[in-house]
Amino acid sequence: MSDPTESTDDQRTAAPLKFLQTLSLDEVIELELGGRLSGAVCAYETWGKLNDDASNAVLVCHAISGDSHVARHDELDDPGWWDQLIGPGKAVDTDQFFVVCPNVLGGCRGTTGPSDIDPQSNPPRPYGASFPRITIGDMVEVQRRLADHLGIRRWRAVVGGSLGGHQAMMWATKFPQSTQSCIAIASSPRLTSQALGFDIIARNAIQTDPHFAEGQYYDRADRPDTGLAIARMLGHITYLSSQAMTQKFDGDRHDPREIVSDFEQRFSIGSYLAHQGQKFTTRFDANSYVTLSMAMDLMDLGDNRLQLMETFDDSECDFLLVSFSSDWLFTPEQSREIVNALTALNKSVTYAEITSDAGHDSFLIGSDIDQYGPLVGARLGERDDMAPKLSSVEESIIRLIPDRANVLDLGCGDGHLLAALKQRGHQRLVGVEVAQANLIRAARRGLDVIDYDLNNGLPAFIDNQFDVVVMSATLQAVANIAELFDEMLRVGRRVIVSFPNFAYRALREDYVKRGRSPRAPGEFNFEWYNTPNRRFPSIADVHDLCRQKNVRIDEAIYFDSTDDLRIDPNDDPNLNADTAILVLSR
Structure with a gap:
């Protein structure tokens, strides 16, 4: 052998x-x-x-x-x-x-x-x-x-x-x-x-x-x-x-x-x-x-x-x-x-x-x-030109990004969100990703992707280097959330964060009825022992963190992605929304 x-x-x-x-x-x-x-x-x-x-x-x-x-x-x-x-x-x-x-x-x-x-x-x-x-x-x-x-x-x-x-x-x-x-x-x-x-x-x-x-x-x-x-x-x-x-x-x-x-x-x-x-x-x-x-x-x-x-x-x-x-x-x-x-x-x-x-x-x-x-x-030109498929949440994120803005996407996955921005004409787009299979797929889309652990902050980037920093469906997988908030707001003039709401109604009911770690479709669909989620924030938790850090919430959008419904901010999103999008600044 x-x-x-x-x-x-x-x-x-x-x-x-x-x-x-x-x-x-x-x-x-x-x-x-x-x-x-x-x-x-x-x-x-x-x-x-x-x-x-x-x-x-x-x-x-x-x-x-x-x-x-x-x-x-x-x-x-x-x-x-x-x-x-x-x-x-x-x-x-x-x-x-x-x-x-x-x-x-x-x-x-x-x-x-x-x-x-x-x-x-x-x-x-x-x-x-x-x-x-x-x-x-x-x-x-x-x-x-x-x-x-x-x-x-x-x-x-x-x-x-x-x-x-x-x-x-x-x-x-x-x-x-x-x-x-x-x-x-x-x-x-x-x-x-x-x-x-x-x-x-x-x-x-x-x-x-x-x-x-x-x-x-x-x-x-x-x-x-x-x-x-x-x-x-x-x-x-x-x-x-x-x-x-x-x-x-x-x-x-x-x-x-x-x-x-x-x-x-x-x-x-x-x-x-x-x-x-x-x-x-x-x-x-x-x-x-x-x-x-x-x-x-x-x-x-x-x-x-x-x-x-x-x-x-x-x-x-x-x-x-x-x-x-x-x-x-x-x-x-x-x-x-x-x-x-x-x-x-x-x-x-x-x-x-x-x-x-x-x-x-x-x-x-x-x-x-x-x-x-x-x-x-x-890098030599092999390309995956398949049109990126976006969820309604990701489409909402893109609508929040100004035309021609330069964007840093933290936890960019296979780069499909950045690829959609590239098709829209954005020039300076950078992704951060640790999963090597995703990194390769993102690179094949012609994107710049950096293999970097977000738990170490963002030392690769300088102050106000990007118009927008995006972190979509990644917040719950990071250990040092408080420090990363500071880093995102240092590097970007605006920050767009989307995250799953662990106080969502279906999860509460599942926990009470089954007496087990809650599971639901999407980001919640893991066993307690194999979940990549290291934190379990609710919408109210993240709002509290923003207040503690004097971070302004410029816009908030809430979804029940199970039924693809947008939840009114006055309709208790902490209970009725499974996903939140927040636009942050200082």
């Missing part, structure tokens, strides 16, 4: 890349940290066909140990490291898009890196450890020259995971008009100090290997394979979560695989790490690992919201960010920092935190690709 937590990176080999193309860069590259490169080469692969106006090109950027082979070209080709995401009929559909994946500057799979000959050396020898220090920006500059060569003025999207996500965001900030979409998966604005520490240890393992020879080991019989293998072992530990390691290794902890290795194999995880480390030395260069890890460590888009806002201010693309719940290398909190900055700038952004036990490697694991792949497809 295959391992469900196996990363596609584990399938990689040193086999020649049969579809590799190369571009010789005639102009000198002036590097961001000083120094220059002449005679550089960019290696890349392509899939699909570029259309006449070059508007269908998608750039895919790889992680630190990746290369240009992101997907199979045909059935006889070797597997790619993102086959499940990229190909005919997949999220990045190569029947529709022209996909380009280059090997990064500093790499060892065709693009100029430390193992290549230094044209300034006499006699000729590889750069080795004297390869100049490069940045993510330098990598992107090489990719920009490749785009010029291919006749691509603006990418339809730049997509990448981990280090690839850093490159995608660098495209969006270094060349603000260069892409329509930036898709960064399992990435961050910069590395945490803990992640930096692991990289430092990895580089020390390589550079203190007795066979490192100050980086000039290419003509020697022995290379710094021990140091590189240890660096890879350390990397693998950071790519996995504690849950994933337990699942992989606890069952046969004391039954390691028998492999030929000088590394310790007393435990099953030991033989696994030994295998991964030794395999890595057959396809990767130690100097490249030092070069690329240092470039990643130097990446710094900002460490607070203001700095990130300054970094992304000029970007003219929309964004999709994806993180994974168990990723402690590039944490969900780091992705949310970027999202918070983008929302404060009113940039178009969708964000999802995918629930996964696999850690950082999640972005290369099949079951997790199945979860976030539809979001990538939606």
